[in-house]
Amino acid sequence: MADVSAEAGVSAQTVSRALSQPDLVTPETRARVEQAVRKTGYVRNLAASHLASNRSHTVAAIVPTIASSVFSDTLRAVGDRLAPEGYQMFVGNTDYREGREEELVGHFIQRRPDGFVMVGTSHTRETRRLLEAYGRPVVETWDWDDAPTDLLVGFSNRRALASMVEHLVARGHRRLAFAGVLRPGDERAIRRFEGFRDAVADLLPDEPLRVVDLPDLPVAMDTGVELLRATLQRYPEITALVFPTDVFATAALLAAPGLGIDVPGRLAITGFGDFDLASHVHPGLTTVAIDVDRMGTTAADLLLARMREQQVGETAVDVGYRIEVRDSA
Amino acid sequence: MADVSAEAGVSAQTVSRALSQPDLVTPETRARVEQAVRKTGYVRNLAASHLASNRSHTVAAIVPTIASSVFSDTLRAVGDRLAPEGYQMFVGNTDYREGREEELVGHFIQRRPDGFVMVGTSHTRETRRLLEAYGRPVVETWDWDDAPTDLLVGFSNRRALASMVEHLVARGHRRLAFAGVLRPGDERAIRRFEGFRDAVADLLPDEPLRVVDLPDLPVAMDTGVELLRATLQRYPEITALVFPTDVFATAALLAAPGLGIDVPGRLAITGFGDFDLASHVHPGLTTVAIDVDRMGTTAADLLLARMREQQVGETAVDVGYRIEVRDSA
DNA sequence: ACCGCTCACGTTAGCGCTAACGTGCCGCTC
DNA sequence: GAGCGGCACGTTAGCGCTAACGTGAGCGGT
The missing domain is CATH 3.40.50.2300 (Response regulator)
Incomplete structure (x- = not known):
C-alpha cells in the first residue's frame, strides 16, 4: 500500500479510503489511486483490514451436509446475496453428527466472522453460549422456534x-x-x-x-x-x-x-x-x-442489515411451505 | 492473549506457542496455559495470526456450482481432509459463467489463502497471471491437461x-x-x-x-x-x-x-x-x-504437502474413470 | 572449573491495514 | 472581513498476533 500511495502521490490512508469508501475522495484522486493500483499490481490484504477495522467481511455458514441440494441451494442463495456486498462465506458441515456444530462454531469464531448462518434452531448449550458471547448476528434457517438465538428465517x-x-x-x-x-x-x-x-x-x-x-x-x-x-x-x-x-x-x-x-x-x-x-x-x-431461494436471500438480507447496524424490522421471518400435490398421493 | 499470559504467568509468546506448536513447551506450561484459556474464555484471533505469520490457514475453492452433487462431493472430500489440519475453506461458484472465475480469484487473493482448488484446467490469461503472481499452490481438478498451472488431480x-x-x-x-x-x-x-x-x-x-x-x-x-x-x-x-x-x-x-x-x-x-x-x-x-472422494482427498493431500513446503512426488495424478455398465446401454 | 550445547521461555519489533483525530483550504454568512 | 462549517486529505497510533533473536538454566565432556 505504501508503494501505491507513493505512486499516486497521496497518503496510505487516502489509498485505503479510495478502495473501501470511494465516495470520500475526489474523483481525480480516486482515478490516480486506481491507476497506481494497476501499475503496481497491488492486491489489498483483507486480513490486515480485518485486524485494523475489527470487521472481517466474512460470514460463517454451518450446514448438516453440503452434498445435498437442499442445503447447497440455500448456501448458494446466501452466497449470491452476500458476495456483491463484499462478504465471503466459510462453509462447514456437521455431517449430521451431534456435537460437530459446537466444534465448528469454536473453530469459526477464531476467524471472527461478522455473522453466522445456521441450519436448525436446536443447538447444544455450549454452542449457544459461544454464539451469545461472540455477540455478532446469527441467522437460523430451515426450522422454526419461538425463542430463536437471534435472527430466524425458516418455517415449521x-x-x-x-x-x-x-x-x-x-x-x-x-x-x-x-x-x-x-x-x-x-x-x-x-x-x-x-x-x-x-x-x-x-x-x-x-x-x-x-x-x-x-x-x-x-x-x-x-x-x-x-x-x-x-x-x-x-x-x-x-x-x-x-x-x-x-x-x-x-x-x-x-x-x-x-x-x-x-x-x-x-x-x-x-x-x-x-x-x-x-x-x-x-x-x-x-x-x-420450500422457497429455498427466498429463505436464503432473506436470511442474507437480515444478516446484512444487522452487520451494518441498521434497524431490522422483523427478526423472525416465516417463509412458509406448500404442499405440492402430484400423483403419488 | 495478554490476559491469558498474565493468568498463566508466562509471556504472550509462550501462550502462542502452547496453542499452535504445543511440542515446544513443557507439559506443565501447556496445562497452565490451557487452564488460563478456559478461565478467561480466550478465543484466538486467526486474522492477527495470519498477519504476523503470513499464513492464513485457509484454502480457496472455485467450482462452477455448489448446488450439484458432483462438485459438492468434491468440496466435501477436500474440506474433510483439510479441516483436521486446521485449514478452513472459502467456496466460490462461477455459475458456469465465463469470466466469473477471474473475478473470484481476484477477490479471494485479497484474503491470502494458502492454496487454491479449481475445477477445470482452462482459465483466462488473466486468471493464470494472477495465480502465478500470487505464487501459492494451486490444484486443478475434474479435467486433465498436459501443462497444468501447478498441481493437477483429475482425469480426461x-x-x-x-x-x-x-x-x-x-x-x-x-x-x-x-x-x-x-x-x-x-x-x-x-x-x-x-x-x-x-x-x-x-x-x-x-x-x-x-x-x-x-x-x-x-x-x-x-x-x-x-x-x-x-x-x-x-x-x-x-x-x-x-x-x-x-x-x-x-x-x-x-x-x-x-x-x-x-x-x-x-x-x-x-x-x-x-x-x-x-x-x-x-x-x-x-x-x-469418477472416484470423487479419491480425487478430492488426493487434491487436498497434494495441496497440504505444498503448503507445508514438503516435497511432492507426482504433481499430476490421474484418478481415471470407469464405464459403469447398467441396462440403459 | 570451564566450555559449549540444548532447551524452555522471554523480548523486541513489525506484519498491513484503518480509527480517530488533526490540518488547511474554500465558500458562505452576517 | 472575521468567523464558521464542511470537505479532502494527512498523521499517529494500534489492532493481536508471531518471527527472529536473546537469555539463562541445566547438563555432559574434558
Missing part, C-alpha cells in the same frame, strides 16, 4: 408434516406410516416426525402410531428402498407412507414397481423438499415445497 | 467420453448422437463433446456428427427432457444418445416411457457422473463413474 417442519397428514386424511387415507432416519444430529427430521405423530393422534385417534426408524443408515437413496421394504413388512396394512425427505421418497417410488407395489393405487407416497427429481418421476411425487 | 473427460462411445460401438450401435449444453463457462462439457466427436470420427468414419446443443438452457432435469425430444426430432434414426451429465440422462430416461420410447430397445442412453440416482432408475443408467 412440524406444521408442514402435519399439513401433509391432513392432505392424506382428506384423500381418505387412515392407515399411515412414517419412515425415516431419526438421530440427534438431524433435528429437522425429528420435527417432521413429531408433526406426523401429532397430526395422526389428532386426526386419527383410533389409529396406532406407525413408525420405522433406521437411525444408522445414511441419507441416501438406498436407504429409501430399505425403508419402503421394512415398513411394508412391519405394517402391511398401510395405504400411505410419509418420508421426511425426497431422497427416500423418490427412491421408494422408483423401487415400488419392482416390488409389485402400485403407487398410488396400493400405496400413496409423500416426500419433503420438492427436489428437481420429484416432478420427473412417475407418478409425480407429492411433497412439501 | 475427453477420453472418458471416447470410452463410452467405444462401449456403444462394441454393443453394435452405429448411429449415435450427443445432446448437451455447451458454453464457454463449462469446459468439461466441451471436452466430453470433443471426446464423443473424435471417437465417432475414428470408429464410425462413415457416420455424420450428430449433436444437439441448447446452450441457453440451465443444467437441470427439464433440459434433459427437452434435449431428448429435440434430438429425436432432428435425428430420428439414432439408436444411442450420449449425455454429458447424469442430470440430463436420468431425466431423459424417466421421460422416455411417456414419449413411447423404449430404453434400451429403441434407444440406448448414457450419462456422466454416476449419481446416486443412476442406479435407482429403470433401466439402470450406464454412465461414467
Whole structure:
C-alpha cells in the first residue's frame, strides 16, 4: 500500500479510503489511486483490514451436509446475496453428527466472522453460549422456534408434516406410516416426525402410531428402498407412507414397481423438499415445497442489515411451505 | 492473549506457542496455559495470526456450482481432509459463467489463502497471471491437461467420453448422437463433446456428427427432457444418445416411457457422473463413474504437502474413470 | 572449573491495514 | 472581513498476533 500511495502521490490512508469508501475522495484522486493500483499490481490484504477495522467481511455458514441440494441451494442463495456486498462465506458441515456444530462454531469464531448462518434452531448449550458471547448476528434457517438465538428465517417442519397428514386424511387415507432416519444430529427430521405423530393422534385417534426408524443408515437413496421394504413388512396394512425427505421418497417410488407395489393405487407416497427429481418421476411425487431461494436471500438480507447496524424490522421471518400435490398421493 | 499470559504467568509468546506448536513447551506450561484459556474464555484471533505469520490457514475453492452433487462431493472430500489440519475453506461458484472465475480469484487473493482448488484446467490469461503472481499452490481438478498451472488431480473427460462411445460401438450401435449444453463457462462439457466427436470420427468414419446443443438452457432435469425430444426430432434414426451429465440422462430416461420410447430397445442412453440416482432408475443408467472422494482427498493431500513446503512426488495424478455398465446401454 | 550445547521461555519489533483525530483550504454568512 | 462549517486529505497510533533473536538454566565432556 505504501508503494501505491507513493505512486499516486497521496497518503496510505487516502489509498485505503479510495478502495473501501470511494465516495470520500475526489474523483481525480480516486482515478490516480486506481491507476497506481494497476501499475503496481497491488492486491489489498483483507486480513490486515480485518485486524485494523475489527470487521472481517466474512460470514460463517454451518450446514448438516453440503452434498445435498437442499442445503447447497440455500448456501448458494446466501452466497449470491452476500458476495456483491463484499462478504465471503466459510462453509462447514456437521455431517449430521451431534456435537460437530459446537466444534465448528469454536473453530469459526477464531476467524471472527461478522455473522453466522445456521441450519436448525436446536443447538447444544455450549454452542449457544459461544454464539451469545461472540455477540455478532446469527441467522437460523430451515426450522422454526419461538425463542430463536437471534435472527430466524425458516418455517415449521412440524406444521408442514402435519399439513401433509391432513392432505392424506382428506384423500381418505387412515392407515399411515412414517419412515425415516431419526438421530440427534438431524433435528429437522425429528420435527417432521413429531408433526406426523401429532397430526395422526389428532386426526386419527383410533389409529396406532406407525413408525420405522433406521437411525444408522445414511441419507441416501438406498436407504429409501430399505425403508419402503421394512415398513411394508412391519405394517402391511398401510395405504400411505410419509418420508421426511425426497431422497427416500423418490427412491421408494422408483423401487415400488419392482416390488409389485402400485403407487398410488396400493400405496400413496409423500416426500419433503420438492427436489428437481420429484416432478420427473412417475407418478409425480407429492411433497412439501420450500422457497429455498427466498429463505436464503432473506436470511442474507437480515444478516446484512444487522452487520451494518441498521434497524431490522422483523427478526423472525416465516417463509412458509406448500404442499405440492402430484400423483403419488 | 495478554490476559491469558498474565493468568498463566508466562509471556504472550509462550501462550502462542502452547496453542499452535504445543511440542515446544513443557507439559506443565501447556496445562497452565490451557487452564488460563478456559478461565478467561480466550478465543484466538486467526486474522492477527495470519498477519504476523503470513499464513492464513485457509484454502480457496472455485467450482462452477455448489448446488450439484458432483462438485459438492468434491468440496466435501477436500474440506474433510483439510479441516483436521486446521485449514478452513472459502467456496466460490462461477455459475458456469465465463469470466466469473477471474473475478473470484481476484477477490479471494485479497484474503491470502494458502492454496487454491479449481475445477477445470482452462482459465483466462488473466486468471493464470494472477495465480502465478500470487505464487501459492494451486490444484486443478475434474479435467486433465498436459501443462497444468501447478498441481493437477483429475482425469480426461475427453477420453472418458471416447470410452463410452467405444462401449456403444462394441454393443453394435452405429448411429449415435450427443445432446448437451455447451458454453464457454463449462469446459468439461466441451471436452466430453470433443471426446464423443473424435471417437465417432475414428470408429464410425462413415457416420455424420450428430449433436444437439441448447446452450441457453440451465443444467437441470427439464433440459434433459427437452434435449431428448429435440434430438429425436432432428435425428430420428439414432439408436444411442450420449449425455454429458447424469442430470440430463436420468431425466431423459424417466421421460422416455411417456414419449413411447423404449430404453434400451429403441434407444440406448448414457450419462456422466454416476449419481446416486443412476442406479435407482429403470433401466439402470450406464454412465461414467469418477472416484470423487479419491480425487478430492488426493487434491487436498497434494495441496497440504505444498503448503507445508514438503516435497511432492507426482504433481499430476490421474484418478481415471470407469464405464459403469447398467441396462440403459 | 570451564566450555559449549540444548532447551524452555522471554523480548523486541513489525506484519498491513484503518480509527480517530488533526490540518488547511474554500465558500458562505452576517 | 472575521468567523464558521464542511470537505479532502494527512498523521499517529494500534489492532493481536508471531518471527527472529536473546537469555539463562541445566547438563555432559574434558
